[in-house]
Amino acid sequence: MAKDGGGKGGTSGKAAAKSTTKAKGGSSSPEETLKSRVEDYARLADSFAKDPVVMRPQNLSGQARRLHVRKTIIEDHAVRIDQKAEGADQKFEKLSKDLFSFFRGTSLLFHRDMVGEDERMPTVLVLGDVHPVNFGVMPNADNVPIFGVNDFDDVIYGPFSWDLKRGATGFMLASQETGGHGKKMRRKIVAKFVKGYHEGMTFFSKHGDGTIRHMRPDNSPKVIRKLFDKSEESRKGWLWDRYLNENGLGFRANYELTPISTRLDEFQGYINQLVEANGLDSKGRAGTLKVKDVCMRHGQGTASLGLPRYYCLLEGPSQDATDDLIIEFKRARASALEGLVPANDFDAGGQGDRIAHGQSVHLASGDVFYGAVEIDGESFMSRERAPFRNDIDLEDLSKKSWKKYARACGLALAQAHARSDDAGQLDYEIEPRILEAMDPLPLFIDDMICFAEEALERLEQDHVYYKRDLKQGAFDVTLKRYR
Template identity: 35%
Template sequence: MLQHRVAGSSDGRFDAFRNFARARAEGQILLPPTALGPEERRLHVRQTIIDDHDVRIAYRPEESAPKFKLLAQSPYQFFRGTALLCFRDLAGTDASLPKIITVGDVHPESFGVLPNEEGQPSFGIIDFDEAYVAPFSWDLRRGAVGFNLAARENGDSKKRRARLVASFLEGYRKALKSFDRQERDKAQRFVVGNSPAMIDHKLEACALDHKVFLMELIDLEKRAFRPSDEIAPISDQVDVFQAAIDGYRKNCHIDASGRVRDFRVRDVAIKKRSGVTTQGQERFYVLLEGISEESKDDVVLEMKLRRDSVLRGLIPRDQQFAGDELERVVNAAQIHQLGGAPFHGYASIKEHDFLVREKSPYRGRIDLAKLDRRSAREYAQICGDCLAQVHARSDVEGDVSTRTTERQILTCVDWDTFSGDLVRFAEAAADRVVRDADHFRADYDDGIFKWKNDEKAKPE
């Protein structure tokens, strides 16, 4: 049985790691988590995972069980669900490099298809929950490790892993150079007819009829969610959620006349078995009445319980977003998604805060495991391009000169050396993730991260 502190009695070692990050940035000689011995590292991995899930463990431990089971499946799944562990290893590093509004959790599956302001498919970054002001290199480091681990999972050799990571970094550099020479518009989106062939085909395949998407979730005649293993309707709570949506409407970026008429809530459901990072984190689906009288125009919103970014307190000379934690993700989405986040906002229910966004009707991720090696490198380069566009749009007031962000990034390092260093970093860090995943899996097999009803829990 997992032993943990009572929720509210700990700040997840926030102050300790903030002080560590500041001291390391000032050049003091300290022992970072990456320098721990095998036994100390095992305990660090366990405690960091507990820190990252302490509220969920305290209040709903049975709902965290599916996530822990998923983390035990492979090093890549472990990496995807343990961003806090990754960034605690980076605490205080790269202090001299330009800081921007980073994505915060870059990996091969953080790129995909979302609806733009017209509801049409567009390709790019799809998750900004961890967005934070940090050195630009932190996105590149996590992304590089993610591509290395994905290649390992596909059985690629060390040389092929290096080529895949190098393709990701080269796509990033080429795009930044293009923006710097003003050969490309930083507001250009990857949409049908305006994308590399691989992405164009994916976008065309995603052009699913909205009615078909709704039919998978909703009884269109009743305008109500269909019960399933993943969806539990709570129709008796419509009035509670209507009040929350009325508040959300005030900070929502969408023109109410565009996709919905009066933000009228037709039904509500609990969404179970969410993504790797958010397993066990409370989430709801809300059905809004669309612009017409017909149910085929209705819109489904996701409401996800707010959590602080895992980067909080780890940044050299930590900077905060303007506004509060709720505004952090919404602001990042508006900057980064090029008009593709019209429903992003936030709402409150009984003193709990939720991030709100449209449930995407598109199954829009590209499975790296299904690509041949040449296509995989092409995809990695496209992802680097997308990340560069996000960074180029992420000027942080007070932290940049009169030069553009892309110029600052391009001139702050020797890129050939920097890229080579990142390829080697990715290999070494991925080796560490494999060892960390082994530590976790041993703890998991020993029952440390299990509960009595864990045998009922199934991962996605």
């Protein structure tokens, strides 16, 4: 099991736990910040694998469940709450607006209900946060737009079924909230997602990982080609419309961007680290890899709202502000699945390194700027922003295209998982084992549907608890233990 945070010496554990301070006279303080419960849940995961009659959070109800929801959300945001981080209040408000935002922003709450589950299932490098909007268009190593999984913040080695359960719940929820579909249609959409996954895994089982080719504008399903068409934008127009100041020498200043040009030399050092670690060439489209400007980026994301994020502007090869590159540095956090997945023999690494490992495994010849650096003593992941980086607008999907899109996402997830034994740490062929674990397929699909329906019912009640607590100031401060 990966130990990238929350355990002994882990980043999240340090951030969430402050040692007892000394009061006057040398006596202990009457209070201390409550510690992270990652290790407690790791023990619960192990206990459940050995003794499935252990009660887990999903079995709680009433006020006990309400307190669990409150404590988990506070723990997940402890650093942001204590530091009064910009964007933390914005995230809490966003979670209250609608159920899908709540689902997207509370991955830890969702996965704690699964603690220790599916111990017998084949292990892969799971994405950790699968839902309809975490697939999209992004650049590959050749700067060609591809479609696939696009959020690696929660990657960790665990049962393949965890991604399918999260994805099934996400599709069922989104098709209800955004698509307005009835129960029968929602079930069909989830079934298409799981069947697409099985279809992709069957193909790779027969033809091998070497046949993996990402979905591009020329080989993708029609519903994905429309997303490619929507994502087309010239780099020059993208830069000047959204980012560059009046002379093109740096970032503009607005409510989204705050230039911090005094840190140019510092961020040049981070870019140099990426160049060395990834073996980047200073020729071609990357230009000289010279940093032109740096800014702070505000208000982006859902789960990551309130975490520091920087944009770094690199001089393009033309040196005329038409083909500059933007590299993003985003604060890395511990995987929401840390300490929850059943114990296994694989370690994806710590924080930013874990996220970079996820990208390198899940995407063949993916973004060359994916990596990890340390900024202000904290781990950050890096990646390129691009004019065609985009995800689906669920409101644009017709009734038929919902099922087609779900199938395409199932295929993309199968591609990512199939690389766990090729680019990942698995030393055996994973595809046949996954297909065997999904047999009989109709029963497996029905299990995924039933899981999603129960998870959605629980989520709806959790959201009621959350909104009630938010109004009463439950998330203004972290919890303390008093003696």
